[in-house]
Amino acid sequence: MKFTIEEALDRIGLSTAGLSSSYLGEGAWHAAYLLHTDEHEALVLRVPKPAAYGAPFVYNEQEMLGEYASRGLYYQHANLVMPGICPEFFAYHVEPELTFTLESYCGKTLSLQETTRSDAVELGRQCGQFMSAMSRAEVPLRGFGFLGWQEEGLVGEIQGDLQAYWQEEANEYREQFEQLVLTGIPLDEDRIRGKLEEAIRYRLGRTLRLSLTNRDISPENIIVDNHRLRLIDPLPLQYDDHVFAGNLLNNFNTLFPSYDRSPRYAKHKFGSYRAQLNGFAEGYLDGYAEGNEAVRYSIKIEEFLMLLDLVCHHAGLLNEEWNEGIRLRVGDRAAVKERIPEYIRRLEQFAFEGNRNK
Structure with missing residues (x-):
């Protein structure tokens, strides 16, 4: 990760007071970290992996904006249809050295x-x-x-x-x-x-x-x-x-x-x-x-x-x-x-x- 967690929280206006973090794991495209702060009990920070499916990550602002904004739109409408089915907090930021999403932690995935x-x-x-x-x-x-x-x-x-x-x-x-x-x-x-x-x-x-x-x-x-x-x-x-x-x-x-x-x-x-x-x-x-x-x-x-x-x-x-x-x-x-x-x-x-x- 090319930036600190504090930088990410600061960029979207969240307090870093009481910050603790741990590595959650990774999917096909992103690595995930579990964060706790005094302001938010549990958040998930996702950052693009350096490589996915054998190809290096290439920054494309328009693609990243589309991907993250569409996820936020989906969460918003899903929670209107069935409150709480998706993360209730979601934010993202896109720039060359500081691209990430941040959302409410919902729990462990299905076993x-x-x-x-x-x-x-x-x-x-x-x-x-x-x-x-x-x-x-x-x-x-x-x-x-x-x-x-x-x-x-x-x-x-x-x-x-x-x-x-x-x-x-x-x-x-x-x-x-x-x-x-x-x-x-x-x-x-x-x-x-x-x-x-x-x-x-x-x-x-x-x-x-x-x-x-x-x-x-x-x-x-x-x-x-x-x-x-x-x-x-x-x-x-x-x-x-x-x-x-x-x-x-x-x-x-x-x-x-x-x-x-x-x-x-x-x-x-x-x-x-x-x-x-x-x-x-x-x-x-x-x-x-x-x-x-x-x-x-x-x-x-x-x-x-x-x-x-x-x-x-x-x-x-x-x-x-x-x-x-x-x-x-x-x-x-x-x-x-x-x-x-x-x-x-x-x-x-x-x-x-x-x-x-x-």
């Missing part, structure tokens, strides 16, 4: 080892109910997609016609599948194609609803506070939330349990906790849909499409020149190749739960 499947189902249900409520809250932002920083503040990085983009995305799923077929990887082409066309027909026929959503819900950023779910470190974007509800299901049902050979995730041993991860996904879908069979069907459609994207991404990686960033994220070529048959099997057997007409 799957100490979580029963039934506990995981309940936490997932709470998360689903919260995300459903967030999808109904209006956030006036121009554009859609990930959020970026411009002179007027945060905006969606994609400007233009949402329906046209939605159609283009559907075409991209079809193109991905055709490329997968051309690889010669064994699969039941007709069965998967039939499911894909069913998914796209439904997707293009339903009403889109933009909302402030979060692509990055994982055991690493889930806090359990006296059996209550809390969320930290979101990756916010303005998009249709069913898409990222499906993304969460795919991550917890398929991606996380299969990534033990990824250096990024190996320490978590997610493969040993498939029951808890799948339980969280089950509870999430129940909590989000709240008995609405059409919502349930729509989210499962999106899970299928995310699974297809995961398969196609893995197949494509086999033809790429490997670098350290890829290896850290997904593992070596053997690990990637080993996952593909299981992903294909899951695609072939995928069932769209719920009823599209209710």
Whole structure:
């Protein structure tokens, strides 16, 4: 860290009286420190790591402002929807030698080892109910997609016609599948194609609803506070939330349990906790849909499409020149190749739960 903790606190106008600090750990991009002061009982200071995924940190003011401001916006609106679900205090500062965030300490992250499947189902249900409520809250932002920083503040990085983009995305799923077929990887082409066309027909026929959503819900950023779910470190974007509800299901049902050979995730041993991860996904879908069979069907459609994207991404990686960033994220070529048959099997057997007409 190129600056002192006292400098950081002083820059945002907080007293350093009674300051004590300890190292908390690190994620993919930031190192974290736990602070205590007379003014604030517990705060987390996060600073960019010198390198991430094998590449050195490069200061980019606009990117850092967009990332940190969007996190603050998400915390603000999340706490309006469900008070206390995210850190209630959040501040940040961005300049070349002094870039950091500071937020309320919410507690230790979720320990799957100490979580029963039934506990995981309940936490997932709470998360689903919260995300459903967030999808109904209006956030006036121009554009859609990930959020970026411009002179007027945060905006969606994609400007233009949402329906046209939605159609283009559907075409991209079809193109991905055709490329997968051309690889010669064994699969039941007709069965998967039939499911894909069913998914796209439904997707293009339903009403889109933009909302402030979060692509990055994982055991690493889930806090359990006296059996209550809390969320930290979101990756916010303005998009249709069913898409990222499906993304969460795919991550917890398929991606996380299969990534033990990824250096990024190996320490978590997610493969040993498939029951808890799948339980969280089950509870999430129940909590989000709240008995609405059409919502349930729509989210499962999106899970299928995310699974297809995961398969196609893995197949494509086999033809790429490997670098350290890829290896850290997904593992070596053997690990990637080993996952593909299981992903294909899951695609072939995928069932769209719920009823599209209710």
